[in-house]
Amino acid sequence: MEYVSTRGSAPVLDFEGATLAGLAADGGLYLPREWPRMTAAEIRELRGLSYAALAARIMQPFVAGSLSEDELGALCEAVYGDFGHAAVTPLVQMDETHWLLELFHGPTLAFKDVALQMLGALFETFLERSDARLTIVGATSGDTGSAAINAVAGRDRAEIFMLHPSGRVSEVQRRQMTTVLAPNVHNIAIDGSFDDAQRHVKRMFADPSINQPLNLGAVNSINWARLMAQVVYYFHSALQLGAPDRPVAYSVPTGNFGDVFAGYVAAQMGLPIERLIVATNVNDILHRALSEGDYSTGETTATITPSMDIQVSSNFERLLFDCGGRDGAAMAVQMAGFDEAHGMQLTNAQREGTAALFTSARADQDDTARALQWAYRNAGQVIDPHTGVGLHASLGALTAGQVVPGTPIVTLATAHPAKFRDAVERAVGVRPALPSRVGDLFGREEHYTELSGDYETSRDFVLQHASASAG
Ligand SMILES: *Cc1c(COP(=O)(O)O)cnc(C)c1O
Numbered sequence: 001m002e003y004v005s006t007r008g009s010a011p012v013l014d015f016e017g018a019t020l021a022g023l024a025a026d027g028g029l030y031l032p033r034e035w036p037r038m039t040a041a042e043i044r045e046l047r048g049l050s051y052a053a054l055a056a057r058i059m060q061p062f063v064a065g066s067l068s069e070d071e072l073g074a075l076c077e078a079v080y081g082d083f084g085h086a087a088v089t090p091l092v093q094m095d096e097t098h099w100l101l102e103l104f105h106g107p108t109l110a111f112k113d114v115a116l117q118m119l120g121a122l123f124e125t126f127l128e129r130s131d132a133r134l135t136i137v138g139a140t141s142g143d144t145g146s147a148a149i150n151a152v153a154g155r156d157r158a159e160i161f162m163l164h165p166s167g168r169v170s171e172v173q174r175r176q177m178t179t180v181l182a183p184n185v186h187n188i189a190i191d192g193s194f195d196d197a198q199r200h201v202k203r204m205f206a207d208p209s210i211n212q213p214l215n216l217g218a219v220n221s222i223n224w225a226r227l228m229a230q231v232v233y234y235f236h237s238a239l240q241l242g243a244p245d246r247p248v249a250y251s252v253p254t255g256n257f258g259d260v261f262a263g264y265v266a267a268q269m270g271l272p273i274e275r276l277i278v279a280t281n282v283n284d285i286l287h288r289a290l291s292e293g294d295y296s297t298g299e300t301t302a303t304i305t306p307s308m309d310i311q312v313s314s315n316f317e318r319l320l321f322d323c324g325g326r327d328g329a330a331m332a333v334q335m336a337g338f339d340e341a342h343g344m345q346l347t348n349a350q351r352e353g354t355a356a357l358f359t360s361a362r363a364d365q366d367d368t369a370r371a372l373q374w375a376y377r378n379a380g381q382v383i384d385p386h387t388g389v390g391l392h393a394s395l396g397a398l399t400a401g402q403v404v405p406g407t408p409i410v411t412l413a414t415a416h417p418a419k420f421r422d423a424v425e426r427a428v429g430v431r432p433a434l435p436s437r438v439g440d441l442f443g444r445e446e447h448y449t450e451l452s453g454d455y456e457t458s459r460d461f462v463l464q465h466a467s468a469s470a471g
Pocket of ligand 1: 110111112143144221253254255256257258259260307308386414415
């Protein structure tokens with residue numbers, strides 16, 4: 001499969017190249033040149049496969065030319081054989097219409113594990129092949145950091161430096177990062193905000209004094225391989241609900257637009273998805289973009305769903321590119337305008353293209369708490385607040401006429417409730433326990449380095465501690 005940039009001028013790459021590159025050289029994001037299509041008969045034949053076997057079938061066309069069927073199959077078995085639930089992403093019924101797709105059975109209890117565990121395995125395979133090493137640098141406000149660290153810990157050819165804002169991540173989130181003691185993991189708490197940490201990381205990629213001695217890599221959700229791995233659970237769940245002979249709707253708690261874009265990819269491949277509901281918290285740029293065509297950033301507001309406190313959703317560019325006729329030159333101009341004005345209007349083609357599949361909804365703190373209460377009272381399910389934002393949108397979708405009655409509506413459960421247990425306890429009066437496999441988190445030794453907030457201090461720390469240095 002060939003990969004093209006949404007901004008049209010970066011080199012075309014194969015799957016291996018796109019995975020290792022992350023961001024395209026022209027500032028765009030990589031997408032497959034065309035969507036592999038499956039007929040209804042081909043989809044029907046996938047029924048009953050194990051998660052790992054299904055993953056290999058769904059991903060095969062995307063990795064063709066870079067991984068053989070056997071290599072991919074072995075990777076999928078290794079990655080998905082090791083989750084905390086044998087079904088990997090089990091589907092739980094709440095009532096006749098509503099289902100929860102539990103995506104939090106990986107090592108760090110959030111859906112990001114499903115894709116990052118795969119990305120870690122892919123990095124190792126490709127680095128091995130080219131006898132190369134990779135120094136991953138990243139910034140996190142919470143969930144991505146721990147999922148990335150767990151995906152890279154103990155691997156031979158990659159090491160990871162993760163910056164987080166000191167004192168501004170939850171204790172569970174910090175411990176999930178800092179109790180990983182593998183020597184190739186370096187946690188840095190910087191005296192500053194998440195935005196400061198993010199700026200340092202971006203600057204390292206543009207700074208020859210560090211990106212020349214080191215082969216720097218990124219694991220953020222702009223990496224195509226992550227989205228590809230997320231397509232699998234749409235197929236896995238829809239097949240159980242009767243696809244391809246029955247359409248299914250999904251509600252997706254959304255931040256950077258990665259998870260829900262994977263649903264869009266599944267639909268392009270032929271999975272009958274009736275509706276994708278983009279659920280946001282009060283940081284509702286995507287809701288405004290999809291309902292009014294207005295994609296303009298505001299101030300970020302802190303909420304009880306911190307993983308969705310985002311104003312710029314990087315992966316939205318992929319949707320606009322695909323829906324707007326795949327014109328890279330036009331996309332580059334549109335995004336340059338967005339960077340300058342901190343906002344843009346969607347074109348008519350983009351509005352019509354997105355409206356065919358997407359609707360959106362926004363949940364404030366009260367809406368979210370009510371959704372948690374609904375799940376607890378009506379289905380005995382304790383859910384996390386991010387999932388609550390998604391469930392709020394699901395519950396409103398029928399009333400709003402966004403979904404045809406009779407269609408199953410699946411809410412993606414993106415985090416385990418114990419990760420956000422204070423907010424959960426306030427809403428439903430129950431304090432969820434951490435699953436036993438991570439239950440000793442609070443007794444484990446932590447290791448991290450506190451650094452001042454200036455760029456040079458972080459850069460020099462990475463240079464001094466990177467074992468991959470060529471010099
Ligand atoms: C990252 C995250 C999200 C948002 O996912 P995107 O792919 O960025 O849209 C939602 N919920 C949780 C718990 C997350 O960690």
